[in-house]
Amino acid sequence: MLLLDDVHKVYGKNKEKKVEALKGINLSVDKGEIFGVVGFSGAGKSTLIRCVNLLERPTSGKVIINGVDLLSLPPNKLREQRKKIGMIFQQYNLLHSKTIFQNVAMPLILEGKSKKYIQEKVEELLSFVGLEDRMSHYPEQLSGGQKQRVGIARALATDPDILLCDEATSALDPSTTEAVLDLLRKVRAEFNVTILMITHEMNVIRDICDKVAVIEGGKIVEQGTVIDVFTEPKTEIARSFVRTILNDETPNSIKKLIIENEQSDSGKAYRIIFKGSSTSTPLLSDTAKNFSVDLNVFHGMLTELQGIPFGNLIVNIKGEKEEINRAVQYMINHDAIVKELTQDEI
Template identity: 65%
Template sequence: MLVLKDIHKVYGKDSKRVEALKGISLEIGQGEIFGVIGFSGAGKSTLIRCVNLLERPTSGEVFIDGVNLQHLTASQLRKERKKIGMIFQQFNLLNAKTVFKNVAMPLIIDGRPKEEIEKRVNALLSFVGLSDKAKQYPDQLSGGQKQRVGIARALATDPHILLCDEATSALDPDTTQSILALLKKVRDELGITILMITHEMNVIRDICDKVAVIDGGVIVEQGSVLDVFSEPQQEITKNFVRTIINDAIPPTIKALIKEKHQENDSMYLYRVLFKGQSTHLPLLSTIAKRFPIDVNVIHGTITELQGIPFGHLIIEFQGEPSAIEQVLSYIRQQEVTVREVDIHGA
């Protein structure tokens, strides 16, 4: 388990003082894939470097499996860091060394026996799908293959935690998906906890169990991926989510809605959110049959988050206010979220 308690990081002094992190607290459970997302300069990379004390927090505490890293001696910290693997955006491979030697490097530095190193490296190369590349050099590899080498190297010392600093940002979409699949394999088969630092919301959607949004050195929102994607609270989170799930009403439809409302004041607009089993309900069909109102779907999307279906609809209801209230009550009884949309602000 990884626990961060009230982490602050300050650079410089007086007029040049910059507070990069302002009281970050996170708790990441064993075997979780936890994502931290934010724009450039939000404090993401500083945060991940504080986890293994490559950057020492100005204040606050970092616990790995209950051990407070700040309380360790230099030799104890070196030993504890073996529990923390790290992969990077630009791979950070040694171009003068073969793939085998790149993966073996942490074990060589640790003074492991030659036979152990050979067995361990060959097993890791097989695990990441690069057994046939052992004698090649990084310049002979594709970007995805280089990142696989980076992952194998990070796993060499049997870490409990894997830190991923923008690990897919330099890769094309197809290669990104293959690397994310490999990281899921790392978690599922090896039980390793993964902390993902990224600015790509699709990475959060496709691999993470939980997510925290960082802005200006502060965690502004966090929770399960399903909860944060389906009902984002902060504007920055809504902007990130819209890169994956566009819940904004198109401008031409907005104009038509406003024009119709001027002609018909019995028109009401609602945002309806479906999760899990509720996505299978014939909700709109039942409403149209049971209540004296007209139903019109204005806009909507259906997707899947962590294997759970999620739907978002903008629906127009036309009818008497009493009938609309009955409809809203019925929808909520089905454990479906419904909120009124301001037609003028739509």
């Protein structure tokens, strides 16, 4: 559906003033997926998404949508392809002198559609986003969430194959954010639209995305399914984003207790991650029954990721080394992720 192949974006021609905003981006998004790209400010997120529809033209690489490399197209063909790419902006980008109806109708007017078609299409879209009673209102008469719904309706006007969301919820409060995410889920379900989301909010990634890529310094440093990146982040930046959601930072009092236990030879600390089926079985209890080990939960939490139960515990395991190894392998065989922690990782 969407493929970014070794995409680079360099600003400035002077060698001393060159800025490499993107450094070899490789990204693949399948049809019907909601794919999130997360990163801190200045990481290259917005440049990346603007390169997808060529609002920013990449310095090199390929931007392929439905098998077509946009960079190879002449201007007239590129304009046609862009009609299949909708975009939702952080600050809505609505025309304040136009009514809500006129804002949504604008892409269709520019396409030269008939008045009858525009009337029917805009009414259909405003009904879809729940604003059919606001057609004659102006943007300043709407709340932030309602403005973003108008932005979504406008982005859908040309029946796009892909929807680009550039920090679409960052200006909204939490309850309004959830309502907008619900609407985007509905968009995907009813229109089979592929969605690429740029955000710095890891809760948005958790709540709606199928896959996620982490961008830092213009490079994709990690990517995978949301459940995999949340349960086993491989880079420090991914771990820092995950911590903002899972709140798995170990309290100092617990760290002290773990260190004291290890120094007194009272067991080792392990991080045990449960996901899916492993959360529905009494795994710790079964392990204690089947092996000559003592287990003591020091710290942890249970939550849900993409509808899948998820647990993250720090557990002290005490016993003979061989028996501990057998107990750890038993838990791994039952779909848990088990890792002995060093003092730096606690």
